[in-house]
Amino acid sequence: MKMIDFRSDTLTKPTEEMRRLMYEAEVGDDVYGEDPTVRRLEERAAEMLGHEDALFVTSGTQGNQVALLTHCRVGEEIILEADAHIFLYEGAGPAALGGIQLHTVAGTAGVLSVDDVRKAVRDENDIHQPRTRLICVENTHNKAGGRVIPVEKLRELYLLARERSIQVHMDGARLFNAVVASGTSAQEYGEYVDSAQICLSKGLSAPIGSVLTGSKEFITEARRWRKRLGGGMRQAGVIAAPGLYALEHMVDRLEDDHHNAKKLAQYLGSIPGLQVNVDAVETNILMCDITASGLSNDAFQEKLTEAGVRASNFGEGIIRFVTHRHITAEDVEETYSRLSGVLKGLTVIK
Ligand SMILES: *Cc1c(COP(=O)(O)O)cnc(C)c1O
Numbered sequence: 001m002k003m004i005d006f007r008s009d010t011l012t013k014p015t016e017e018m019r020r021l022m023y024e025a026e027v028g029d030d031v032y033g034e035d036p037t038v039r040r041l042e043e044r045a046a047e048m049l050g051h052e053d054a055l056f057v058t059s060g061t062q063g064n065q066v067a068l069l070t071h072c073r074v075g076e077e078i079i080l081e082a083d084a085h086i087f088l089y090e091g092a093g094p095a096a097l098g099g100i101q102l103h104t105v106a107g108t109a110g111v112l113s114v115d116d117v118r119k120a121v122r123d124e125n126d127i128h129q130p131r132t133r134l135i136c137v138e139n140t141h142n143k144a145g146g147r148v149i150p151v152e153k154l155r156e157l158y159l160l161a162r163e164r165s166i167q168v169h170m171d172g173a174r175l176f177n178a179v180v181a182s183g184t185s186a187q188e189y190g191e192y193v194d195s196a197q198i199c200l201s202k203g204l205s206a207p208i209g210s211v212l213t214g215s216k217e218f219i220t221e222a223r224r225w226r227k228r229l230g231g232g233m234r235q236a237g238v239i240a241a242p243g244l245y246a247l248e249h250m251v252d253r254l255e256d257d258h259h260n261a262k263k264l265a266q267y268l269g270s271i272p273g274l275q276v277n278v279d280a281v282e283t284n285i286l287m288c289d290i291t292a293s294g295l296s297n298d299a300f301q302e303k304l305t306e307a308g309v310r311a312s313n314f315g316e317g318i319i320r321f322v323t324h325r326h327i328t329a330e331d332v333e334e335t336y337s338r339l340s341g342v343l344k345g346l347t348v349i350k
Contacts, residue, residue: 009324018242027237037237049190063197074099083143110141146285204246
């Protein structure tokens, strides 16, 4: 039985073409600024976001942490959504590395409301309060189920930030999923943030790496932080080459992943005991609520194993399914048929 693995789009392996480009990549010592392939990737990413410059980093987490450390000083504060990746899944990096405080604000479908953020911004004239230095947004929002930030919402936040001399960072690990789903270009999104982190290694299928974009001055300082964190890489062209290919050739196909996620949502939602908000599935992530099945997450995972399907625990009663390049339309059909089988006869809790 073929294992159908929905745990993450990070499972995607490099294509044949990517492997060829890795082999042929022209390289140099990137810490000396002499790797032409890394430079090309950085220039292309900057251009796509409409930013002045960019920095190739080892991972999305490193890109976000370098960004926060570059924007903020010790004792300053960042406003971000309560379920943000930076808050939940980056090892308390801002506290551990930068003495930076996080101020969470609950959003709707992963999107912060400008009124809530306005209330959360500290009074800069009150010496008791931390200084609000940065607002972070996540596009698409992972924990909210791959939700897209509408560009108008981002613009409102950006205008507020400008008014209060606050910077905006976008955790765009899946920015290109947002681009494909919304029709808003990366450049339009880029216009309303000061920095952005984009992952090459998720749905775009590159083996490694992220790019951080921003102003020339910001990237110069970010380069120092990357080095300090041990992220200065030498002949990194071998991993930048597939990353560049990912930006040029792997964006449009994300549409297939979105289509498959939507279809899977419809199928799963039709199985008694499972609930999926099909309308909330905008990109390649779907959150399946298993509460009514009466099964614990562990018991549900056992059913999945029996069916040769893998997905992730995302908190009590929630299982996350992510579609990606190695999940075909047939795999979605097959998943439905296998899961209907192993979940048959459940007593559904009303
Ligand atoms: C995956 C992810 C990251 C981190 O990327 P890594 O390359 O795994 O470190 C950051 N933010 C979001 C929203 C993500 O989904």
